[in-house]
Amino acid sequence: MTHLEIQNISKSFGENEVLDQLNFSVHQGEFVSLLGPSGSGKSTLFGIIGGMILPNSGDVILNGESIKGKRGSISYTPQTPSLLPWRTILNNVLLGQELTGKKDREKALQMIDRAGLKSYENSYPHELSGGMKQRVSFIRSVLSPQSLILLDEPFSALDEFTRTDMQKWLLDMWEQTKRSILFVTHNIEEAVFLSDRVIILSPRPASVLKEFQVPFERPRREELLLSDEFLQFKKEIYQEMRHAQV
Amino acid sequence: MMNALWKQGWRPALVLILLFIVWETSVSMFDIPAWLLPSPTQIIEVGITDWPGYSHHVWATIQLIIVGFLIGSGTGIVVAIALHLVPFLRQATYPLIILSQNIPVIVLAPLLVVWFGFGMLPKIIVITLVCFFPIAIALLDGFRQTDRDLMHYMQMAGATRQQLFWKLEWPHALPSLFSGLKISATYSVMGAVISEWLGASRGIGYYMTLASSSYRTDRVFVAIIIIVALSLLFFLLINWLEKMTIRWRSSGEGGSSDAS
Numbered sequence: 198m199t200h201l202e203i204q205n206i207s208k209s210f211g212e213n214e215v216l217d218q219l220n221f222s223v224h225q226g227e228f229v230s231l232l233g234p235s236g237s238g239k240s241t242l243f244g245i246i247g248g249m250i251l252p253n254s255g256d257v258i259l260n261g262e263s264i265k266g267k268r269g270s271i272s273y274t275p276q277t278p279s280l281l282p283w284r285t286i287l288n289n290v291l292l293g294q295e296l297t298g299k300k301d302r303e304k305a306l307q308m309i310d311r312a313g314l315k316s317y318e319n320s321y322p323h324e325l326s327g328g329m330k331q332r333v334s335f336i337r338s339v340l341s342p343q344s345l346i347l348l349d350e351p352f353s354a355l356d357e358f359t360r361t362d363m364q365k366w367l368l369d370m371w372e373q374t375k376r377s378i379l380f381v382t383h384n385i386e387e388a389v390f391l392s393d394r395v396i397i398l399s400p401r402p403a404s405v406l407k408e409f410q411v412p413f414e415r416p417r418r419e420e421l422l423l424s425d426e427f428l429q430f431k432k433e434i435y436q437e438m439r440h441a442q443v
Numbered sequence: 444m445m446n447a448l449w450k451q452g453w454r455p456a457l458v459l460i461l462l463f464i465v466w467e468t469s470v471s472m473f474d475i476p477a478w479l480l481p482s483p484t485q486i487i488e489v490g491i492t493d494w495p496g497y498s499h500h501v502w503a504t505i506q507l508i509i510v511g512f513l514i515g516s517g518t519g520i521v522v523a524i525a526l527h528l529v530p531f532l533r534q535a536t537y538p539l540i541i542l543s544q545n546i547p548v549i550v551l552a553p554l555l556v557v558w559f560g561f562g563m564l565p566k567i568i569v570i571t572l573v574c575f576f577p578i579a580i581a582l583l584d585g586f587r588q589t590d591r592d593l594m595h596y597m598q599m600a601g602a603t604r605q606q607l608f609w610k611l612e613w614p615h616a617l618p619s620l621f622s623g624l625k626i627s628a629t630y631s632v633m634g635a636v637i638s639e640w641l642g643a644s645r646g647i648g649y650y651m652t653l654a655s656s657s658y659r660t661d662r663v664f665v666a667i668i669i670i671v672a673l674s675l676l677f678f679l680l681i682n683w684l685e686k687m688t689i690r691w692r693s694s695g696e697g698g699s700s701d702a703s
């Protein structure tokens with residue numbers, strides 16, 4: 198079943214054409230990555246899905262209904278953790294529910310525990326490392342009542358190993374909660390390791406260049422990252438993107 | 444905490460003590476008359492023995508300061524919120540507010556005496572005016588500096604205007620509000636004393652004018668010491684309130700005492 202459908206979305210800021218006739222969809226429970234070069238308009242697309250930016254044309258359909266220009270229909274993990282510094286971790290995690298749903302402290306504490314942040318629930322964000330803050334930010338999204346989660350390059354500021362740990366953690370969380378995820382990144386390896394499907398965007402103005410169904414079965418393990426099939430698949434995508442650059 | 448105070452404070456304390464010693468010895472050495480410059484020991488002595496005679500003046504002034512400060516900061520907060528939430532109002536009045544900051548409000552005091560007489564009202568108006576501007580401006584700036592990433596997240600997450608204000612903008616502006624409150628706390632002491640100079644039947648400002656017109660310089664000094672102490676006390680009180688309210692800041696960025 199289709200959860201989110203992007204229909205012919207175009208957007209320009211003045212002369213600057215950013216999105217050009219973008220079309221794709223995310224199915225229920227699916228993990229989809231958008232892979233595009235820097236500045237290709239990925240955050241802009243998220244702004245449109247989130248109702249912050251109106252597209253020049255096209256529509257955004259969530260569960261069969263248009264959400265164009267409507268805020269609060271999706272759950273969002275931004276590029277920076279964006280935690281409220283005056284709230285404890287527990288209260289930060291509950292923010293999404295506080296805004297549009299009902300608070301469930303028990304579940305929040307359980308999730309904090311599973312994220313390896315037990316005993317931090319009463320700490321403030323400035324006491325946490327970058328990776329921990331991103332985990333908190335993601336838990337906040339998972340606890341939010343909306344069923345589709347958008348993640349905008351949540352791990353781009355982390356070092357290689359922390360990043361891999363976070364990816365494994367994210368897959369773990371996703372497999373337990375079975376939410377639909379639309380994940381933005383410009384890291385090919387990350388996209389392939391995490392997703393069911395990878396959508397390649399062209400450089401600006403962005404349109405869908407190609408879609409890849411990722412053949413590796415789940416649950417995925419770290420060893421996969423160094424296997425021949427994985428590297429071969431990565432190469433294929435790399436060449437596709439390289440081609441579009443020139 | 445006490446330890447840090449001692450480590451930082453012993454040098455200035457030493458300078459002060461030296462100053463008092465020089466003052467004391469020169470008064471007795473050069474035989475300076477007490478009506479011109481009393482010695483520190485004389486001042487302390489008068490301060491203690493006269494206490495029953497002037498304590499009611501101190502209480503009257505404290506009362507005036509508290510009432511004026513509460514009304515002034517209350518108005519400042521309400522006006523800042525209104526200007527922030529209604530962009531048209533802000534665009535229309537913000538430049539005027541900034542301009543009017545250059546008027547020393549104290550010069551309006553004689554006018555207020557003409558209009559409202561010598562009672563509590565003109566004094567409270569003066570204090571309200573001096574408290575109002577620093578608070579309104581600090582708070583408005585605090586609202587305007589709300590973190591853009593946090594704003595973006597809250598809006599994407601579907602926050603209503605009310606939720607944006609109470610869950611993001613207001614807590615975000617609290618440190619700014621407190622730096623405004625600290626400035627106003629000292630201003631309100633000054634406002635109270637000056638408005639008492641212009642016409643009053645009690646209060647430490649009134650006590651001061653009485654003392655100076657009868658050449659009781661020792662009493663003038665006592666009044667000055669009390670005023671300085673009151674200023675300091677109010678400042679520390681606000682500082683303490685800030686520490687109680689804003690507990691989430693890391694020690695590294697905790698320097699909000701920029702009273703400029």
Ligand SMILES: Nc1ncnc2c1ncn2[C@@H]1O[C@H](COP(=O)(O)OP(=O)(O)OP(=O)(O)O)[C@@H](O)[C@H]1O
Nearest residue numbers: 210213215233234235236237238239240241242383
């Ligand atoms: N509000 C705006 N007004 C004008 N131009 C904008 C605005 N937002 C984005 N742009 C432009 O749109 C283009 C795409 O920006 P966007 O942030 O969507 O890229 P991105 O793919 O998320 O990049 P990155 O991978 O670096 O995060 C850029 O050229 C940017 O200058």
Ligand SMILES: [Mg+2]
Nearest residue numbers: 239240276349
């Ligand atoms: Mg971006």
